[in-house]
Amino acid sequence: MSYNRKMKSPFQIENETEYKEWRKKKLSLYPVKKENLFTKFDNKDLSNIGIDSLKKIIKKYNFASYEFNTKLTDANIQEFCSRLQLKDSISNLLANENDISNITDQSTVKEKKSGVEYIPYTNKQLNWHTDGYYYPIKDSVKSFLLHCENPAANGGQNILLDHEIMYIYLRDHNPDFIEILMQNNIMEIPKNNNISGSSSIVGPVFYTDEDGCLNMRFTSRQQNIIWQKSDMIKKIKDYIFSFIAEDNKYVINILLKENQGYIANNILHKREKYIDGENKRLLKRLRFSRRVE
Ligand SMILES: [Fe+2]
Numbered sequence: 001m002s003y004n005r006k007m008k009s010p011f012q013i014e015n016e017t018e019y020k021e022w023r024k025k026k027l028s029l030y031p032v033k034k035e036n037l038f039t040k041f042d043n044k045d046l047s048n049i050g051i052d053s054l055k056k057i058i059k060k061y062n063f064a065s066y067e068f069n070t071k072l073t074d075a076n077i078q079e080f081c082s083r084l085q086l087k088d089s090i091s092n093l094l095a096n097e098n099d100i101s102n103i104t105d106q107s108t109v110k111e112k113k114s115g116v117e118y119i120p121y122t123n124k125q126l127n128w129h130t131d132g133y134y135y136p137i138k139d140s141v142k143s144f145l146l147h148c149e150n151p152a153a154n155g156g157q158n159i160l161l162d163h164e165i166m167y168i169y170l171r172d173h174n175p176d177f178i179e180i181l182m183q184n185n186i187m188e189i190p191k192n193n194n195i196s197g198s199s200s201i202v203g204p205v206f207y208t209d210e211d212g213c214l215n216m217r218f219t220s221r222q223q224n225i226i227w228q229k230s231d232m233i234k235k236i237k238d239y240i241f242s243f244i245a246e247d248n249k250y251v252i253n254i255l256l257k258e259n260q261g262y263i264a265n266n267i268l269h270k271r272e273k274y275i276d277g278e279n280k281r282l283l284k285r286l287r288f289s290r291r292v293e
Pocket residue numbers: 129130131269
């Protein structure tokens with residue numbers, strides 16, 4: 001949730017008054033009904049009312065879902081994003097020329113090709129993470145869109161948790177947790193031997209960007225990640241994992257249907273495993289170096 005930029009940042013540990021004020025407002029938004037997170041677009045004209053509705057929801061929850069009554073082309077998706085001032089898209093190895101990644105089960109293709117399996121491009125469960133945690137902060141992913149072109153026959157639910165809620169949960173328990181998670185050497189992603197020129201990335205879990213907004217780098221994967229070694233880090237990790245393991249009023253489940261999607265300021269998310277029907281599940285993903293403001 002954004003806060004009044006004129007006031008001191010609620011994300012500085014010493015600013016307890018501002019934090020309490022911001023926290024109270026944030027928590028008062030829950031529980032939330034799913035329909036209050038949802039905006040419908042009746043055509044591709046992208047009415048101002050629809051766009052404003054999305055922005056308002058994202059301002060509160062750091063994400064919003066939507067539905068179109070017709071199929072979108074890649075160009076339509078780009079146009080939709082640009083109406084939300086999302087123009088600085090971030091590419092990756094598997095993205096197309098529009099920086100759009102086709103998230104679909106390619107496990108058999110990939111295995112044949114390189115022997116490397118990228119879990120997003122399979123039908124397996126994808127555990128809690130934020131996008132781009134393996135990028136340096138200067139290239140970080142601040143927001144993304146996930147648009148469903150074709151759902152699975154069964155499963156594939158997306159499960160979301162605003163990272164600002166995680167921040168509150170940790171800070172309320174022990175403010176030292178936050179100070180530690182904001183240090184620049186907490187989590188290291190070792191270099192990827194499959195990518196030439198790759199180097200290891202070390203950084204914090206929580207950080208505030210140039211606009212004072214809170215961002216999170218996180219993955220619950222156990223391989224190819226090196227956490228700083230200390231009893232305190234172990235304690236913090238256990239605490240984080242216990243929170244994301246439970247089903248609480250802050251966790252939102254979304255099963256995207258055809259022509260539905262969601263846009264998020266890179267909140268925590270995971271995906272359930274799925275089974276394809278006749279047509280493969282296909283989600284389009286576009287990532288940006290800016291948040292929706
Ligand atoms: Fe993701």
